[in-house]
Amino acid sequence: MKLVESFLPGAPARIEAELKRADAGDTGFAFALALVSELASKMDAELKAIRADVAERQKSLADHYTGPWRIDQEYQRNALVTHRNSLWLSLTQTDTEPGKGPTWKMVSKGDKPA
Structure with missing residues (x-):
């Protein structure tokens, strides 16, 4: 046993x-x-x-895209947002601005500064 x-x-x-x-x-x-x-x-x-x-x-990237980043929104892990002409992936649940800490990873850098 x-x-x-x-x-x-x-x-x-x-x-x-x-x-x-x-x-x-x-x-x-x-x-x-x-x-x-x-x-x-x-x-x-x-x-x-x-x-x-x-x-x-199996979800596609489009399923995770939530639109432009908004200051009044909290994002779940794996959310994709655009911010300052770049595409960002949230690594954890977060309400911080992309690029301002370790909770976001830039996926694609925009070609023009915002």
């Missing part, structure tokens, strides 16, 4: 409960069934997180 606990925290208690409910002659099957159920549950949760991450990464 220590091996099961290392991969599936809390699972041994649920598996032992399943074994107590099983008939005396069918504990091997009950253990396998409980273990598979725990693994499926854990995999389902991890797959949901992976799918959400992939969906976020």
Whole structure:
């Protein structure tokens, strides 16, 4: 059960409960069934997180563009704005002006000063 606990925290208690409910002659099957159920549950949760991450990464740059930078707006991580004829990417959630700190990265420098 220590091996099961290392991969599936809390699972041994649920598996032992399943074994107590099983008939005396069918504990091997009950253990396998409980273990598979725990693994499926854990995999389902991890797959949901992976799918959400992939969906976020598949967004195009246009999905992140929020328009010209505005002093009265807070920007989420990965927001793209234009400011002083340049394109900026927010590295964290921020309300600071692009170029005034470490929360923005210039993606494309404009050809004319603003």
